Amino acid sequence: MKITLIGAGYVGLVTGTCLAEVGNNVLCLDVDPHKIATLKSGGIPIYEPGLEDMVRRNVAAGRLDFTTDIAAAVQFGDIQFIAVGTPPDEDGSADLQYVLDAARNIGRHMNGFKLVVDKSTVPVGTADRVRATIAETLASRGLEVDFCVASNPEFLKEGAAINDFMSPDRIVIGTDSERATQLLRRLYAPFQRNHERLVVMDVRSAELTKYAANAMLATRISFMNELALLAEKLGADIERVRQGIGSDPRIGYHFLYAGCGYGGSCFPKDVQALRRTAREYGAPLRILDAVETANEAQKRILVEKLKSRFGAQLDGRRFALWGLAFKPNTDDMREAPSRVIMEALWAMGATVAAYDPVAMPETRRLYGEHPSLMLAPHPMDALRDADALLIVTEWKAFRSADFAAMKALLRQPVIFDGRNLYDPATMRREGFEYFPIGRQA
Numbered sequence: 001m002k003i004t005l006i007g008a009g010y011v012g013l014v015t016g017t018c019l020a021e022v023g024n025n026v027l028c029l030d031v032d033p034h035k036i037a038t039l040k041s042g043g044i045p046i047y048e049p050g051l052e053d054m055v056r057r058n059v060a061a062g063r064l065d066f067t068t069d070i071a072a073a074v075q076f077g078d079i080q081f082i083a084v085g086t087p088p089d090e091d092g093s094a095d096l097q098y099v100l101d102a103a104r105n106i107g108r109h110m111n112g113f114k115l116v117v118d119k120s121t122v123p124v125g126t127a128d129r130v131r132a133t134i135a136e137t138l139a140s141r142g143l144e145v146d147f148c149v150a151s152n153p154e155f156l157k158e159g160a161a162i163n164d165f166m167s168p169d170r171i172v173i174g175t176d177s178e179r180a181t182q183l184l185r186r187l188y189a190p191f192q193r194n195h196e197r198l199v200v201m202d203v204r205s206a207e208l209t210k211y212a213a214n215a216m217l218a219t220r221i222s223f224m225n226e227l228a229l230l231a232e233k234l235g236a237d238i239e240r241v242r243q244g245i246g247s248d249p250r251i252g253y254h255f256l257y258a259g260c261g262y263g264g265s266c267f268p269k270d271v272q273a274l275r276r277t278a279r280e281y282g283a284p285l286r287i288l289d290a291v292e293t294a295n296e297a298q299k300r301i302l303v304e305k306l307k308s309r310f311g312a313q314l315d316g317r318r319f320a321l322w323g324l325a326f327k328p329n330t331d332d333m334r335e336a337p338s339r340v341i342m343e344a345l346w347a348m349g350a351t352v353a354a355y356d357p358v359a360m361p362e363t364r365r366l367y368g369e370h371p372s373l374m375l376a377p378h379p380m381d382a383l384r385d386a387d388a389l390l391i392v393t394e395w396k397a398f399r400s401a402d403f404a405a406m407k408a409l410l411r412q413p414v415i416f417d418g419r420n421l422y423d424p425a426t427m428r429r430e431g432f433e434y435f436p437i438g439r440q441a
């Protein structure tokens with residue numbers, strides 16, 4: 001099939017590449033000429049394990065190409081995926097300007113039938129707005145051309161995007177059109193594995209499903225984070241509690257890890273946008289209000305622990321920080337807890353020596369040559385003469401650490417572990433003051 005991806009970001013690039021991988025012809029359009037130039041020259045603009053090879057393979061096979069030419073892109077695909085960003089507006093609602101721009105461009109350049117698929121995360125009712133925008137644009141050209149609009153939200157996780165796309169738990173399709181259903185059934189047939197993954201429903205339910213999934217996962221995390229703080233006070237261990245409840249299949253093990261808060265480009269903005277929709281429709285989601293408040297506090301939890309240990313005056317102190325990305329296997333720092341933590345430490349007069357395996361260029365882009373930030377070439381270099389280490393992202397490389405060497409480098413053997421990487425008893429034996437989340441220090 002011939003497919004156009006509008007937006008070649010995380011979702012557009014992964015979707016386009018995976019669709020090419022199973023034999024489709026894919027053209028990815030982006031308004032960012034630098035992104036397209038990078039892709040055209042064989043590079044990829046994001047860090048996503050496995051993606052670069054897959055892009056290269058499909059470009060070489062002639063199934064994948066990139067363009068900034070809007071007319072050519074719209075004319076190319078029988079299916080037009082809209083995968084542009086939907087960042088939060090000032091009031092927390094999803095900003096739909098890019099989605100509606102894409103819709104206008106489709107209306108401006110289409111000459112025959114198109115199936116338009118909203119892949120971006122968009123509030124309920126957006127497919128109707130996309131349909132109306134295309135219809136108005138066509139009318140302004142004096143044309144009547146047949147088209148359908150369907151919703152097909154994406155559930156991939158950064159860092160595991162290719163596997164999530166190639167082997168999805170489910171593929172949600174929202175449409176009331178038989179033609180759209182048949183086309184998307186054919187398109188997604190190679191991703192079904194042994195049993196049916198397609199869940200077909202009305203458009204509004206599909207749009208809400210995406211927000212419901214992210215809100216449910218964010219709720220589990222905030223619940224565990226608050227429970228962790230209680231466990232600390234009660235002398236209990238949140239890791240034991242996690243294993244104890246996760247074994248109940250009604251609860252399950254996934255997304256129950258207490259830590260220093262959820263970040264990323266999705267949970268924070270989608271929780272905010274759903275709360276905003278709920279308020280607008282007079283059906284407030286009080287639970288989600290609490291989820292967000294709890295998460296904001298959790299992003300500061302290491303700072304609070306550090307203040308209890310060192311006081312609030314940190315002039316002259318230096319702290320090592322391991323992990324800048326909002327989670328492992330990505331260079332994405334959107335809404336990352338590391339940012340809240342570094343900014344709080346700077347405000348109290350401290351300097352930070354940080355290390356991350358892939359997110360240091362992104363850190364430089366965000367903070368420039370910040371006078372209170374040193375980026376260390378190696379995790380151990382960050383520890384030299386630091387008053388304590390803060391662990392913020394659970395990169396695999398941090399799991400098996402050389403404790404003796406760490407102790408020798410740190411000014412004092414103190415670790416605030418925001419991801420519970422180590423066993424508290426071992427850390428005590430090794431002579432560390434160890435402050436985990438929800439476990440006994």
Ligand SMILES: NC(=O)c1ccc[n+]([C@@H]2O[C@H](COP(=O)([O-])OP(=O)(O)OC[C@H]3O[C@@H](n4cnc5c(N)ncnc54)[C@H](O)[C@@H]3O)[C@@H](O)[C@H]2O)c1
Nearest residue numbers: 007009010011030031032084085086098101102120121154
């Ligand atoms: N990142 C994720 O893990 C993820 C997962 C599932 C869903 N989503 C959702 O998917 C959507 C896209 O997210 P993303 O992370 O890929 O965003 P992104 O910022 O990485 O990419 C969006 C791209 O769209 C381009 N763009 C903007 N307007 C355009 C236009 N009119 N025509 C062509 N290109 C245009 C931008 O230049 C950018 O490259 C969002 O709604 C997001 O919530 C993201």
Ligand SMILES: O=c1ccn([C@@H]2O[C@H](COP(=O)(O)OP(=O)(O)O[C@H]3O[C@H](CO)[C@@H](O)[C@H](O)[C@H]3O)[C@@H](O)[C@H]2O)c(=O)[nH]1
Nearest residue numbers: 154155156157158255256257259261262263264266326327
């Ligand atoms: O038990 C857990 C699991 C995750 N997190 C944190 O939650 C955040 C989000 O993690 P994750 O969901 O793995 O990353 P994303 O790439 O943001 O993916 C989420 O957001 C995407 C965009 O909507 C969806 O497509 C995915 O299904 C959804 O998992 C990160 O800060 C994690 O550190 C925890 O604190 N505890």
